[in-house]
């Protein structure tokens with residue numbers, strides 16, 4: 001019984017947990033932005049997500065570039081924020097640094 005407990009604890013410790021908060025940047029495709037006013041709405045929605053430190057919306061490319069703290073938020077929360085604002089978005093192919 002005891003050894004099973006020890007084993008499971010060591011397994012837990014071996015998991016690569018993301019313990020350190022990291023600033024990440026993601027590019028979202030926002031194809032439904034159809035006029036120059038749309039980016040304002042999208043930017044506002046993304047900026048309101050806790051943990052987001054920077055948002056750049058490029059209307060010409062239908063893109064939103066978001067810098068965020070991954071301990072506070074994640075891509076799913078960001079895409080949900082744009083969706084709630086009326087603009088469904090998807091993560092663009094993982095950006096290399």
Ligand SMILES: [Cu+2]
Pocket residue numbers: 033034035036037038039
């Ligand atoms: Cu518009």
